[in-house]
Amino acid sequence: xxxxxxxxxxxxGISTIVGLGGTTAVDLLQRNWLEAAQYSPNPKALTAKRWxxxxxxxxxxxxxxxxxxxDACHREHNVPDLGNxxxxxxxxxxxxxxxxxxxxxxxxxxxxxxxKPFLVLCNHCDNPSCVRVCPTKATFKRKDGxxxxxxxxxxxxxxxxxxxxxxxxxxxxxDPRPFIKExxxxxxxxxxxxxxxxxxxxxxxxxxxKPACVEASNGALVxxxxxxxxxxxxxxxxxxxxxxRKSELGTQPSVYYIIGGNDHA
Amino acid sequence: MYNGIKIIIGLLIFAALVTFPFYSKMGKxxxxxxxxxxxxxxxxLAEKKCxxxxxxxxxxxxxxxxxxxxxxxxxxxxxxxSSDGKxxxxxxxxxxMNCHSxxxxxxxxxxxxxxxxxxxxxCHIEPKENKT
Amino acid sequence: MLETALxxxxxxxxxxxxxxxIIGVGFIFYLQQFFxxxxxTGMSRDVSWGLYIGQFTFLVGVAAAAVMVVLPYYLHNYxxxxxxxxxxxxxxIPSVIMCMLFIFVDMGQPLRVxxxxxxxxxxxxxxxxxxxxxxxxxxxILVGWTILGAERKGIPPPSWIKxxxxxxIAWAPSIHIVTAFLYAGLPGRHxxxxxxxxAKFLASAFASGPALIIILCLIVRKFTKFDPGKExxxxxxxxxxxxxxxxxxxxxxxxxxxxxxTIPGHMxxxxxxxxxxxxxxxxxxxxxxxxxxxxxxLVLLLNPNWRKNERTLAVASVAVFFSLWIDKGFxxxxxxxxxxMFERVFEYWPTIPEAFITLGVWxxxxxxxxxxxxxxxxxxxxxVYDKYGEKQVKI
Numbered sequence: 001x002x003x004x005x006x007x008x009x010x011x012x013g014i015s016t017i018v019g020l021g022g023t024t025a026v027d028l029l030q031r032n033w034l035e036a037a038q039y040s041p042n043p044k045a046l047t048a049k050r051w052x053x054x055x056x057x058x059x060x061x062x063x064x065x066x067x068x069x070x071d072a073c074h075r076e077h078n079v080p081d082l083g084n085x086x087x088x089x090x091x092x093x094x095x096x097x098x099x100x101x102x103x104x105x106x107x108x109x110x111x112x113x114x115x116k117p118f119l120v121l122c123n124h125c126d127n128p129s130c131v132r133v134c135p136t137k138a139t140f141k142r143k144d145g146x147x148x149x150x151x152x153x154x155x156x157x158x159x160x161x162x163x164x165x166x167x168x169x170x171x172x173x174x175d176p177r178p179f180i181k182e183x184x185x186x187x188x189x190x191x192x193x194x195x196x197x198x199x200x201x202x203x204x205x206x207x208x209x210k211p212a213c214v215e216a217s218n219g220a221l222v223x224x225x226x227x228x229x230x231x232x233x234x235x236x237x238x239x240x241x242x243x244x245r246k247s248e249l250g251t252q253p254s255v256y257y258i259i260g261g262n263d264h265a
Numbered sequence: 266m267y268n269g270i271k272i273i274i275g276l277l278i279f280a281a282l283v284t285f286p287f288y289s290k291m292g293k294x295x296x297x298x299x300x301x302x303x304x305x306x307x308x309x310l311a312e313k314k315c316x317x318x319x320x321x322x323x324x325x326x327x328x329x330x331x332x333x334x335x336x337x338x339x340x341x342x343x344x345x346x347s348s349d350g351k352x353x354x355x356x357x358x359x360x361x362m363n364c365h366s367x368x369x370x371x372x373x374x375x376x377x378x379x380x381x382x383x384x385x386x387x388c389h390i391e392p393k394e395n396k397t
Numbered sequence: 398m399l400e401t402a403l404x405x406x407x408x409x410x411x412x413x414x415x416x417x418x419i420i421g422v423g424f425i426f427y428l429q430q431f432f433x434x435x436x437x438t439g440m441s442r443d444v445s446w447g448l449y450i451g452q453f454t455f456l457v458g459v460a461a462a463a464v465m466v467v468l469p470y471y472l473h474n475y476x477x478x479x480x481x482x483x484x485x486x487x488x489x490i491p492s493v494i495m496c497m498l499f500i501f502v503d504m505g506q507p508l509r510v511x512x513x514x515x516x517x518x519x520x521x522x523x524x525x526x527x528x529x530x531x532x533x534x535x536x537x538i539l540v541g542w543t544i545l546g547a548e549r550k551g552i553p554p555p556s557w558i559k560x561x562x563x564x565x566i567a568w569a570p571s572i573h574i575v576t577a578f579l580y581a582g583l584p585g586r587h588x589x590x591x592x593x594x595x596a597k598f599l600a601s602a603f604a605s606g607p608a609l610i611i612i613l614c615l616i617v618r619k620f621t622k623f624d625p626g627k628e629x630x631x632x633x634x635x636x637x638x639x640x641x642x643x644x645x646x647x648x649x650x651x652x653x654x655x656x657x658x659t660i661p662g663h664m665x666x667x668x669x670x671x672x673x674x675x676x677x678x679x680x681x682x683x684x685x686x687x688x689x690x691x692x693x694x695l696v697l698l699l700n701p702n703w704r705k706n707e708r709t710l711a712v713a714s715v716a717v718f719f720s721l722w723i724d725k726g727f728x729x730x731x732x733x734x735x736x737x738m739f740e741r742v743f744e745y746w747p748t749i750p751e752a753f754i755t756l757g758v759w760x761x762x763x764x765x766x767x768x769x770x771x772x773x774x775x776x777x778x779x780x781v782y783d784k785y786g787e788k789q790v791k792i
Contacts, residue, residue, distance in 0.1 A: 039342035039355070078390075085743065086441040099739040103661065129584050135523040136512040142341060150338050151388060155512050156435075156505015159523055161445040165585025167738035171445060171505065173436035183390050186359055191387035192434035193505025206343040249584040 044208040048225035050126075050145040051200055052254040053211075054236050055119050059220035066094055066117060072216035073198070078189040080179035089170040091198040092121040092213055101245060113259060119221070121213075122147060122168040122198040123245060123253030130160035130169065139195070145226075145254060146200045156193040165249050169197045226254065298378040301370040306363060315364075316347045327383075330357065357389050366392040398546060401775040402768045408620070409771060416764040423757010426750040427502060435505055438751040443743035444734040446503070448727070448755050453499035455605070455726035456762075457576045458598060460492035460533065462606015464569035465636055471562050477629045483548075483773050484617070484625065485610055486541035489569075491765035493534040498758045522578045529572045536565035541769075549776045573598050580733065588666035588732045591654075597647040598725075604640035605721040607633045608714040613770070615711055621774040627707075634710050637717055638698040644721070645691055666732040669742065674735070677742045684728050690720035 003011070041047075060066055073079070073092045080089055094117035098105035105114070124147045131141050138153040139160055161169045175192045183189065187203060190196055200223075201211035209215070214223045224233030233256075236242075242256040307313055315322050317329070336342045337355040345353045354360050365371045368391045376383065405413075430437050440447045466485035469475035478485075501507055518524050540562055547554040577595035580586070611633050614625040655663035668674045670684045697703045697713035704710055736742050747755070 038346040039336045039340070040344045040346060041341055042343040042354075045341075045343065085443075087436055088442050095739055099741060102740040132520050133522065133583070135518050135521040135527070136509075136516045137518050138512075140339070144341075148338065152334055152338070153509070153512055153516065154506065155509045156507075157500075157503070157523060158445045158505070159521070159579070161442075162580075162586065162733070163583045165583075165738055167443070170442055172434065173440070174434040185390055185392075188358060188388045189390060191384070192436075195505075202341065206341060246585065251584060 042206050042208070046205045046208055046210070048144050048231075049227035050225060050254070051124065051205075052145070052224060052226040052233050052256065053121075053124075053200075053214070054222040054224075054233050054242065054256045054258065056220050056222070056236075056240075056258040057116055057118055058258065058260065059218070060117075060119070065218070065220065066119065068216045068218075069119065069213045069221065070094075072212045075182065076184055076201070076204075076212040077187055078176075078180050078184050079196075080176035080189075081181060082174075082176070082179050087173045089172065089176065089196065091170075091196075092119060094118065095120050101243070104243075118257065119213075120166070120168070120245070121255065122200075123166055123251070123255045124198075124200055126252035126254060127250060129163040129165065129251055133159045133163040135159065142202075146202055148199055148202060149196055151188075151190055151194050151196065154194040156195065158195060160195055165246050165251065166253070169195050171195050295378065298375040299370075300372075300374045301367055302365070304364065304366045304371075306366055310364070316345065316351070316353050316360075318348075330385075333357070357385065362392045368392060398542075398549065398772050398776065402771050405771060409767075412767055413764065416760045416767065419760035420757050420764065423754050423760060426753040427757065429750060430502070430754060431507070435503075437748060439746050439748045441743060441745065443737040443741070444731060444745035446730050446734065447745055448730075448747045448751055449499045449503040451726040451730040452755055452758070453496050453503070454576060454598075454729065455722055456492045456496045456499070457530070457573050458602025458721075458725065459606045459609060460489045460496065461569045461573040461599070461602045462610070463489040463537065464566055465603050465607050466610065466633070467562070467569075468566050469632075471566065475632075477626055477632060480623075480777070481610065481614060481625045481629050483541055483545050483777075484613065484770065486537050486544075487769040487773055488606070488610060488613065488766065489537045490534065490541065490769060491762040493530055493537070493572075494765060495758055495762035496530055497534075498761060499755075502754055502758065522575060522582065526572075526575050526579060529568065529575050533565070533568050533572050536561060536568055540565055545773060545776055549779065570599060573602050580729075585738060586733045587660075587662040588729075591651060593647055593650060597644070597651075600640050600644040600647055601721045601725050604637050604644050605718050605725075607636045607640070608717040608721075611637070611714040612711065612718070613766075615707065617770065617774055621778060623774040623777040630707065630710070631705065634698065634704050634713075637714065638695075638704065641691070641694055641698060641717055645695065648724075665736050665740070669735045670728050670732050675742050677735075677744050679744045679746055680728060680731060680735075683723050687720045687723035687728065690716040690723075694720060 060069075070092055074081075074090075077091060079091055082088055096115060096117055097109070097113050100118040100120050124145055126145065128139075128141055128147050130139050131147060134140070135157060136153050136155055138150045138155070139147060140150070141147050156171070158171055161171060172190050172192045172194055176190055180189060201209070201213075204211060210223050211221075214221045222232050222236055224231035226233060228234065236258070237256060240258045241260060242258050244253040244256055247253065302313075317325075322329075333345065333355045334357075343355055345355050347353065362368065368386075375381075426437075438447060438449075463485040466478050467482050470478035470482045501510065504510060513524060513527055540558060543558045544554050574595045577598040580589035581591065581594040583589060611630055614630050614633075618624050652667060655667055665674060669677065670680050671688075672678075673681050694713045694716035697709050697716070704713070731745055735744065
């Protein structure tokens, strides 16, 4: 049997592809790992069936009240300050009523509300559209309702940014490291080309701490389990009229806002 | 051979390019990597042991770190139970680098030698190197 | 057959090296983007997709449009398309490759591209888009190559290719429907959240693609001995007439729904694109240029005398192509992001590096197209008569 050059090249090419593909597949399937290796959650961690947050804007009075909260979050998570709206990265920030709740505003709105800044952040939706569209499961919903980001896996396609109706997501248009004022050694930073957002401080919950913004809010932000009728969050929801951003879209946001000024304590 | 001269010249150029890394370094010995584990933090430890035996860590640390990052980020497991039953907090920055505070002598030494460029440090903040 | 691409005239090599130099420039700018990040583009937190994704969307349409030639030829035995079916298939190949490249250059972490395969996610439309695009590329290479190879040997194509041709025909609309679903299923993006989006995508694809095929046919006839056929070009002219009318109608439907309902979220993107919003008017001239080109094209196409004249048909085809290129490759994406989720206007305009990278990807596409068309026309020049016994070569 003789083969000509053309046939030889074809066979050689195909066998190379099969060979390389085969070894890669074997490498991927094989998970050799220590038998005894075990993982467990921290027993001291704060846990819930469905985390949620209530924002009582009536308790936020001065510019400083807002700044403390936003700074606490951004310092904790090494959020850079890029200094321009094009590259901006933010996890929690201020928006006025008409921008936070577009379509709900009207001409004769009470002055106190019209210009009142609202704190906005990722809503950790129960039916998150960002999670639905992510092609790599880099953003996913945890059992306790937190919509997480796995920065190791994000390919930077920004489909989630197009899908989020709340503008909660930021992209690292360039290396953020030089723009972090003071690095928090306990938490990682990010690299260029990945999407980031609020994670409800999963890393603090795992250590048994409440989110940084809640801690810095002096009671204006309340964090709790929606499925626990006795939780503080549920108590507040029972006693107050609360609204959510763009609830008509059906994403089921888990951040609630108290607009009025009545005391709930 | 049809176009023989051209083919042979082409082959020679190809061979020269492919073997470039070898003859460019010929006769020059690259220093053997010598990772150090003598940081002040480790010196202070009563029992100088890593989360798993040294030999295992040498060969498997990259797989372990991969599994750690997945389990901590995706499954919310913060605790690693080692083969001898001890518990550790899963964290590159706060557990590994707490003892191995000498990234340059501990990580980079071998990674540079074997031309491996892990992207850990693009995001994770490395410890401030102790001047020794 | 590849060897036919290695022997060519001075003009052929001139074109090849010209395209290679543009690719080189684009590549240098891409390296800059690769090391700095996507911050060198005009995209922002609010307009997080731009020119790249727009080009991708437009080119999926061009790729799918091959079906407008292949379908009449294979399913209805429309013989006049026998000469150009390979040209249509060979246009689909570089188009899909450009689509993939545009997705690639748009990625923040391009080295992690295989995560899409390592962690397959059926709920993501992007995952499906990747599947259908790769499939379509494969079918077209297989079909185009096999048919042309058979033609060269002067034998009928092998029978196993038939079912693959039928699959490729059904596959073509699917790539564009899936691409429309990338946009049409996102809550809160009023401009895209419309069931007509997929239909509009198909209509604009079936206008812009055949328009490009007409232009390419005329170029092929001018520079090679192969004649795609006057009647084939005329039929394509009729195709773009109908699809362009449908296209303009669909735009009208959307404008009606938005402005008769007067729902602000639905009106704002149109306001921004055609008259400006809150004093921001960056895209207005572009969108009106697109509209004027559409009108010019329709005037030229609807008059049979002008349509039958190949000169005016060529002008009309160019107008169709650029009108839809602006509308879909630019306006469609930006309109989805402006105003943003806070009803604020943040404008977008591509930067110079972004434009050069885009140009570089187009040059890659045209280079592949040039090479494939060189092969196809050389084979067709050698074969004097096609399988219907029609003369292929001007003697």
